């Protein structure tokens with residue numbers, strides 16, 4: 493026991509004390525900024541591999557963006573990615589950043605179902621379904637529970653069975669062969685059940701959008717409670733988005 497105490501004294505606290513104000517390294521690409529000014533919008537839009545950039549008016553859809561950075565490399569005076577990781581929201585349209593937008597992304601309080609904050613603010617158990625994911629977002633979701641991010645301190649955890657879950661976190665573009673297992677998992681979760689889309693692939697299909705190998709009809713049947721953009725997502729984006737959704741005091 494004394495050895496353990498000595499180790500704890502030497503190492504100090506490994507968890508990030510405040511996940512709402514933590515800083516991320518400069519290489520991180522978070523909320524984009526599009527500077528106001530003339531540019532060949534078509535040239536800019538054409539270089540985007542996922543059609544995330546729209547023209548007239550110029551905008552960038554974080555729900556489609558792979559955060560590859562190509563647009564910022566090619567037009568550094570026009571597009572910049574900030575280190576702002578608080579980009580999760582419950583309104584799909586809020587993921588679209590327009591030219592000159594410099595406002596933080598947040599949730600729309602009116603869109604949050606009242607039973608979520610009524611029943612789930614003290615404890616939230618989530619079941620994760622990788623619906624054709626490439627294991628990148630899944631790894632970051634795992635990281636949410638590690639010693640650094642320690643999401644469990646808020647009572648938010650992943651569980652092994654949908655029967656024990658309050659909601660579902662979907663990663664991946666939802667392939668044909670995962671459409672039915674996803675539905676089975678969702679049906680097994682008791683009400684009120686929430687749906688979180690984690691990552692660009694889940695939100696829009698990402699680079700696979702429009703592929704006949706996908707079956708995204710599940711998303712047309714139910715309201716989405718939280719969109720977490722990123723490719724892959726950052727644990728701080730996920731945790732801050734969920735905390736805002738359930739209005740957990742930190």
Ligand code: SF4
Pocket residue numbers: 539540541542543544545552556557558559560561562563564
């Ligand atoms: S960073 Fe996003 S918007 Fe820019 S080129 Fe890549 S996918 Fe397109």
